[in-house]
Amino acid sequence: MKLTRKVVAMALASSMVFSLAACGGGSSSETTAAPASEATTAAEAQGSEAAAGDEKKAEAPAALDGEVSVFYYTYGDTYISSVRSALDAALDSAGIAYQDYDSNNSQTTQTEQVTTAIAKGTSLLIVNLVDSGSDDAAQNIIDQASAQNIPVIFFNRSVSEEVVSGYDKCVFVGTDYEMAGHMQGEMIGEYLMANYDTVDLNGDGVISYVMFKGQEGNAEAIARTQFGVEDADAVLTAGSKPALSFYDSSNTNLYLVDQDGAWSAAAANNYMQTILSQYSEANNNMVELVIANNDEMAIGAVTALQNAGYNLEDGSATVIPVFGVDATDAAKEAIGKGTMTGTIKQDAEGMANTISKITANFMGGADTFADVETENVVGTWRVNIPYATYTGE
Numbered sequence: 001m002k003l004t005r006k007v008v009a010m011a012l013a014s015s016m017v018f019s020l021a022a023c024g025g026g027s028s029s030e031t032t033a034a035p036a037s038e039a040t041t042a043a044e045a046q047g048s049e050a051a052a053g054d055e056k057k058a059e060a061p062a063a064l065d066g067e068v069s070v071f072y073y074t075y076g077d078t079y080i081s082s083v084r085s086a087l088d089a090a091l092d093s094a095g096i097a098y099q100d101y102d103s104n105n106s107q108t109t110q111t112e113q114v115t116t117a118i119a120k121g122t123s124l125l126i127v128n129l130v131d132s133g134s135d136d137a138a139q140n141i142i143d144q145a146s147a148q149n150i151p152v153i154f155f156n157r158s159v160s161e162e163v164v165s166g167y168d169k170c171v172f173v174g175t176d177y178e179m180a181g182h183m184q185g186e187m188i189g190e191y192l193m194a195n196y197d198t199v200d201l202n203g204d205g206v207i208s209y210v211m212f213k214g215q216e217g218n219a220e221a222i223a224r225t226q227f228g229v230e231d232a233d234a235v236l237t238a239g240s241k242p243a244l245s246f247y248d249s250s251n252t253n254l255y256l257v258d259q260d261g262a263w264s265a266a267a268a269n270n271y272m273q274t275i276l277s278q279y280s281e282a283n284n285n286m287v288e289l290v291i292a293n294n295d296e297m298a299i300g301a302v303t304a305l306q307n308a309g310y311n312l313e314d315g316s317a318t319v320i321p322v323f324g325v326d327a328t329d330a331a332k333e334a335i336g337k338g339t340m341t342g343t344i345k346q347d348a349e350g351m352a353n354t355i356s357k358i359t360a361n362f363m364g365g366a367d368t369f370a371d372v373e374t375e376n377v378v379g380t381w382r383v384n385i386p387y388a389t390y391t392g393e
Contacts, residue, residue, distance in 0.1 A: 066123030066363060068091070068096060068097070068126060068359055069117035069122040069125055070101065071113055071114065071127045072128045073157060074103065077296070078330065079296075082348040090356035096356070096359060096360065096363065099122075103128075107131040107137050109130075110130050110137075115144060126355060130157075132159065132219060134217070135163045139163050139166075142163065142166065151170065152169065152171075153171055153172075154173070155173040155351060156351065157220070158174060161382070173354050173383045175385050177219060179387055180325050180346070182231050183344050183387055184231075186235060188231075188235075202281070202286065206245045208246075209246060209289035210289075211254060212293060214293040214294055220293070224293045225255050229244055232244060232291075264296055265297060268298070268300030288321075289320065293324075295324035295330065296326075298324030298331060298340060299324070299340070302339050302340050319338065321341040323340075323342050324344075326343060332390065344390065350386075354372055368380075
């Protein structure tokens with residue numbers, strides 16, 4: 001299937017070629033996604049791509065008919081970028097033509113993109129929902145898709161069972177998000193029990209911590225914030241140690257949230273720099289533990305700590321333990337260097353491969369969960385991709 005944008009792109013190929021770009025972390029987003037065979041101009045890449053998407057054409061010898069549309073809440077999220085890269089490869093391998101869209105963390109933009117894709121005749125929607133705080137956005141997308149008998153696969157950002165199960169051609173691929181919080185909390189508790197006196201910098205017998213929450217209203221963020229602390233406390237109290245103490249007694253939330261909902265390194269870095277200007281070893285009130293809902297915020301905190309003389313790569317300085325979630329390449333590298341302590345692996349490749357299998361099943365008329373590991377399937381509406389701890393050992 002040849003598209004107008006592809007014809008234009010081929011005509012420009014002799015002057016400029018862009019390779020498929022991986023997206024960086026923080027709050028910035030990369031909208032270029034055309035492979036080397038689909039050249040485009042820099043203006044197109046940074047202007048129209050967010051609204052029109054990046055057109056792909058798989059080159060597998062036995063392509064499935066139709067084109068699917070893949071909507072990412074933002075290209076700027078490092079973990080989501082790893083899912084995107086893996087999903088592009090999986091869809092290519094399966095012979096499925098696809099078009100990627102960057103919603104740039106705007107639900108309005110994403111909903112408009114979905115409407116446009118349906119009008120263009122898309123065969124299937126794969127949606128990384130922007131607004132997971134309520135059912136309205138997901139229901140709106142399902143209403144549009146079901147009116148045209150188009151299957152929908154939501155992924156990563158939680159959608160309720162009620163909404164997904166209300167349409168027989170809709171499934172959700174994600175994780176048992178509460179498990180990430182439980183696993184992180186247990187990992188933190190065990191680390192502290194093994195290193196308590198070293199971590200307790202002021203020797204008061206209590207570990208002072210800060211929690212970075214990615215987004216208000218997000219089910220994953222809520223669970224990680226709760227269980228990351230609760231389960232660590234359970235390990236500590238079982239070992240006759242006091243529960244963790246939030247560094248700022250005036251903060252009744254017991255967390256700091258990324259106000260932009262972007263789970264960004266920049267937000268955590270800014271918070272941590274402010275904290276370190278008031279809470280320090282010199283003042284005998286240093287934050288002794290950092291817990292983050294994702295690796296981007298963990299890395300942002302590490303950078304601030306390094307700027308203050310902590311967590312240095314050469315091992316010459318005091319290390320404040322920092323824990324995240326996702327096991328991004330940057331986090332694994334930091335753990336290997338000893339500047340970050342641990343994370344929970346959220347399997348981007350496993351998620352992408354499962355989405356690709358279900359897509360092929362819908363398009364080929366097979367059972368929805370054919371070739372999907374049965375132990376990961378929940379009822380008729382969901383697949384959970386397993387987590388794993390990562391400490392570099």
